[in-house]
Amino acid sequence: MSVQLLMFFACALLAVGGAVVLILAREPIHSALALILVMVSLAVLYLLLGAPFIAAVQIIVYAGAIMVLFVFVIMLLNAGVEERTDYSKIAKFAGVPLAFFLLLEIAHWLYHAEAGAAIANGAGAPQEAASTYTLSELLFRQYLFPFEATSILILIAILGALVLARREE
Amino acid sequence: MEFITQHPILVVSLVKIAVLLFVVMTALAYLTWFERKVVAHIQSRWGPYYVGAHGLLQPLADGLKFLFKEDLTPPESDRFIYVLAPFLALALALTAIALIPFGPPSVQVLGQPIFIISNLDIGLLFLFAITSMGVYGVALAGWSSNNKYSLLGGLRSSAQMISYEVSLTLSVVGVVLLAGTLKFNDIIADQSGYYWHLIPKWYVVPQIVGFLCYITAAIAETNRIPFDLPEGETELVAGFHTEYSSFKFAMFFMAEYANMITVSCLATILFFGGWLSPFPDRWTWQLYVPGAGLLLLGIYCAYDTVTQMHGIARLQLTVVTLLALGLGALCLIPVVMPLIQGPFWFTAKVLVFLFFYVWVRGTLPRFRYDQLMSFGWKLLLPVSLANLVLTAAWFVYGWVRHG
Numbered sequence: 001m002s003v004q005l006l007m008f009f010a011c012a013l014l015a016v017g018g019a020v021v022l023i024l025a026r027e028p029i030h031s032a033l034a035l036i037l038v039m040v041s042l043a044v045l046y047l048l049l050g051a052p053f054i055a056a057v058q059i060i061v062y063a064g065a066i067m068v069l070f071v072f073v074i075m076l077l078n079a080g081v082e083e084r085t086d087y088s089k090i091a092k093f094a095g096v097p098l099a100f101f102l103l104l105e106i107a108h109w110l111y112h113a114e115a116g117a118a119i120a121n122g123a124g125a126p127q128e129a130a131s132t133y134t135l136s137e138l139l140f141r142q143y144l145f146p147f148e149a150t151s152i153l154i155l156i157a158i159l160g161a162l163v164l165a166r167r168e169e
Numbered sequence: 170m171e172f173i174t175q176h177p178i179l180v181v182s183l184v185k186i187a188v189l190l191f192v193v194m195t196a197l198a199y200l201t202w203f204e205r206k207v208v209a210h211i212q213s214r215w216g217p218y219y220v221g222a223h224g225l226l227q228p229l230a231d232g233l234k235f236l237f238k239e240d241l242t243p244p245e246s247d248r249f250i251y252v253l254a255p256f257l258a259l260a261l262a263l264t265a266i267a268l269i270p271f272g273p274p275s276v277q278v279l280g281q282p283i284f285i286i287s288n289l290d291i292g293l294l295f296l297f298a299i300t301s302m303g304v305y306g307v308a309l310a311g312w313s314s315n316n317k318y319s320l321l322g323g324l325r326s327s328a329q330m331i332s333y334e335v336s337l338t339l340s341v342v343g344v345v346l347l348a349g350t351l352k353f354n355d356i357i358a359d360q361s362g363y364y365w366h367l368i369p370k371w372y373v374v375p376q377i378v379g380f381l382c383y384i385t386a387a388i389a390e391t392n393r394i395p396f397d398l399p400e401g402e403t404e405l406v407a408g409f410h411t412e413y414s415s416f417k418f419a420m421f422f423m424a425e426y427a428n429m430i431t432v433s434c435l436a437t438i439l440f441f442g443g444w445l446s447p448f449p450d451r452w453t454w455q456l457y458v459p460g461a462g463l464l465l466l467g468i469y470c471a472y473d474t475v476t477q478m479h480g481i482a483r484l485q486l487t488v489v490t491l492l493a494l495g496l497g498a499l500c501l502i503p504v505v506m507p508l509i510q511g512p513f514w515f516t517a518k519v520l521v522f523l524f525f526y527v528w529v530r531g532t533l534p535r536f537r538y539d540q541l542m543s544f545g546w547k548l549l550l551p552v553s554l555a556n557l558v559l560t561a562a563w564f565v566y567g568w569v570r571h572g
Contacts, residue, residue, distance in 0.1 A: 029250070029312065036305070043298075056294040064301025065331070071305070072327045075312045075320065132291055132351055 008048055015041035026082045028074045032067060039063040053132050181281040186267070189286060193266055197426045198228035204527045211531035222474075222482040225489065232419070240415035243315055250313035255413065255420035258306025262427035265299045268292050269434045270353045272444050272511030284444070284511060285354065292353040293345065296435065297338055300390070304330040306424060307392070311409035322408025325538065326392060332545040333389040333396075340382035340553040343560040344372050344439045357443035369447055373440040376560070380440045382553040384525075387432040389545065391425060393526060395533040396541060433522035434515075441518050444511035456506050459513040463497030 018037035025031045039062040046055035139147055202217060202224060209216025217224025242251060272284030282288065289295050304327055311323015348356040362370040373380050389396035410421045437443055448455045470490040478486050500509055536544065 027247070029247070029309075033250070033309075052289060052291045053294070056291050056298045059298035060294070060301050064298060064304075064334075068301075068304055068308070068327060068331060071308055071312075072324070072331075075308065075324060075327070078320075132294075 004048055008045065011041040011044045011048070014038075015045070026084070028082065029071065032070050032074060035070070036063050036067050039067065053135050178281055181278060181283070182286060185283065185286050189266065190263070193263065193427065193430070194423075196430065197423050198232065200426045200429070200523065201231065201422075202228050203523070204530070207524065207527040208531045211528070222478055222486040222489070225485065235416050235419040238415040240417065241412070243412045246315045246412070247313040250309050251412075252417075254306050254310035254313060255417045255424070257309065258303065258424035259420045259427070261299055261303045261306065262424040262431065265296055265431045266427065266434070268296050268299075268353065269431070269438070270357065270443065271515050272508075274354050276508055276511070288352065288354055291351050293341065293351040293356070293439075296431075297334075300428070300431070301334060303424075303428065306421070307409050310413065310421070314409075314412035316412050319409050319411045322411070326409060329392070329396065329541065329545075330390060332542060333386045333549070336382055336545060336549040336553045337386035337390055339550070339557055340379045340386060341435075341439060342557050343376045343379040346557075346560050346564055347372060347375065353438055353443070357438055357445060360442040361445055363449050366449060369442055369445065371440060371442040371445075375563075376440060376556070378552065378556040379560075380436070382549055382556065383440070384436060385549060386545075386553075387436065388526070388529065389541075391428045391432055393425075393429070394530040395535050397535060429523065429526055430519070433519045433526070436522050437515060437518040443518075444515040446510060446514050456510065457501065459509055460497050460500035460506070463493050463500060465497075467491075467493035467497055 015038050018034045018041065022031045022034035022038065025034060039058060043055040043058040043063070046052075046058060205227070206216040206224070217227035220226045220230045242248060267286040268289065270285035270288065274282040274285065274288065276283055307326040307330075308323045311319045311321070311326065314320070344356065345351060348359045350356060350359075360369070360371050364370060364374070368374070410418055413421060446455055467490050470486055470493055474483055474486040474490055499505055500513075
C-alpha cells in the first residue's frame with residue numbers, strides 16, 4: 001500500500017470520525033473541536049489531491065478564523081451541556097433506513113460506474129501539484145469578474161452585519 | 170536498504186527533523202537563559218549566576234525541576250481538553266519551524282537540500298495557516314481550567330490574536346507582491362543584489378512600513394510584553410496557564426519561545442534577506458567571519474575562565490571555551506567554510522531579533538486592554554493596509570523591476 005493511500009485512509013477516517021463526534025458530543029466545545037478536526041483532515045485530503053493552496057486556505061479560513069470565532073463565542077457565553085431529547089420518531093423509522101439505503105446506493109455507483117473506478121484509480125488527478133502562480137493566473141484573469149463580484153458580496157454582508165449589530169442611539 | 174535508496178526524501182527528512190528538533194529544543198532552553206540574563210542586565214542585576222558558570226546550567230536545572238514537580242489537574246476541569254491544550258500549543262509551534270530555510274537550497278545531501286525540511290510552494294501561506302491555529306492552545310487552556318482568571322486570559326488571547334493576525338498577514342503581503350512568490354527560498358533569492366554595490370537589496374528598504382507593522386503585530390501574536398495581556402500577572406494571576414503546573418506549564422513556556430523563534434525567523438526571511446550575507450560578494454574576507462567570531466568568543470571565554478572563575482565553574486567554562494574554539498576552527502576548514510555561511514548569517518540575524526524582543530520586554534510597560542484593541546484596529550490595520558495599497562500601486566505603475 002502506498003504512503004498516499006495510507007494517508008488518505010487515515011485522514012478520511014479522522015474526518016468521518018470527527019463528524020460523528022461533532023454530532024454526538026454533548027459539550028458544545030467538544031463539538032467545535034471535532035469540527036476543527038474535520039476541517040484539518042479535509043485540508044490534508046486537498047494536499048493529497050495536489051492542491052496545496054486550497055489546503056492552506058481551508059486551514060486559514062475555516063480552522064484558523066471561523067472556528068476560532070465559534071470557540072470564542074462558546075467560551076464567552078459559557079454554553080452549558082446539551083440536553084438529550086429522545087430523538088424524533090421519524091428519524092428512527094425513516095431516517096436511519098434511508099441513510100443506510102443512500103450509502104448502499106453510493107457504494108454501488110462507485111463500485112460499478114466507470115467514472116467511479118477511474119477516480120479510484122487516480123485518473124483525472126493532476127500529475128503535479130498545481131502551482132499558486134497558475135491558480136492566481138486563472139483567478140485574476142479568466143475568472144476576474146466572478147472573483148470581484150464575490151468580494152463585493154462579502155463586503156455587503158459585512159456592512160449588513162454591522163448595521164444589524166449597531167445599537168440604536 | 171533498498172527502500173532507503175529509493176526514498177531518499179523520506180530518510181533525509183527524518184534525519185533533518187530529528188536534528189532540527191534537537192537544535193530547537195536546546196535553543197528554547199538557552200533562550201530562557203538569554204532572556205533572563207539580558208533582562209537582568211537591563212535592570213542592573215546579575216540574573217542566573219549560581220548554577221554553572223554564568224548560570225549556563227540553569228535551563229537544565231529548570232527542566233529537571235519542571236519534570237519532578239507535582240502535576241496537578243484542577244477538579245471540575247475538562248480533563249481531555251486540559252491535557253490536549255499544552256500539546257496542541259507546543260506541536261503547532263514546532264511544526265511552523267519545519268518550514269524555515271536555514272541555508273541556501275544548493276547545499277544538498279542525496280539530492281535533498283539539507284537546510285530546509287519542507288520547501289513548499291506555498292511556504293508563507295502554510296506558515297500562517299499553522300500559526301493561525303496556535304490560538305487554540307491558549308484559548309482551550311483558559312477554558313478547560315475552570316477558573317475565572319484562566320478564562321479571562323483565554324478570551325483576551327483569542328480576541329488579541331484574531332485582531333493582530335489581520336495586521337500581521339497584511340503587513341507581509343507587500344513583500345509577497347515584490348517577490349511574486351510564496352516560496353521562502355525564492356523570496357530570499359529575490360533579495361540578493363546591492364544598491365550602489367554596497368547596501369543589500371533587502372525588502373526592509375522598500376517595505377520599511379510593512380516591517381514596522383510586522384514586528385509590532387508579531388510581538389502581539391506571541392503574547393509578549395507589552396502585549397502580554399493573556400498572562401498579565403498583575404491582573405489575572407498568570408492568565409490562561411494559572412492552573413497548569415509541572416511539565417504542562419513548561420510546554421506552554423516552550424511554545425511561547427518557539428513562536429518567538431518562528432516570528433524572528435520570518436522577519437529575517439521576509440525583510441532581512443534570510444541566509445544572504447550582508448556584505449557584497451567581492452569582499453571575500455567575509456567567509457572568515459563565522460570562524461573568526463567563534464574563535465574570538467573562545468578567547469574571551471578563556472580569559473574569563475582564567476581571571477574570574479573558581480572551582481567547578483572554571484571546569485565548566487573550560488568546556489565552553491574548548492567548544493567555541495573547536496567550532497571556530499571547524500568553520501575555518503576550507504571545505505566547511507562555504508557551507509556554514511548561510512546558517513551563520515541566518516542565525517546571527519535571528520539572534521538580533523531575539524535580542525530586540527528581550528530588549529522590548531525589559532523596556533516597555535504593558536498596554537491597557539482598550540488601548541491594545543484600538544491600537545490594533547485603528548492604527549496598525551489602516552497603516553498596513555495603506556502600505557499594501559501603495560506597494561500595489563508602485564508595482565502596477567511599473568516603478569519597480571518585475572519579479
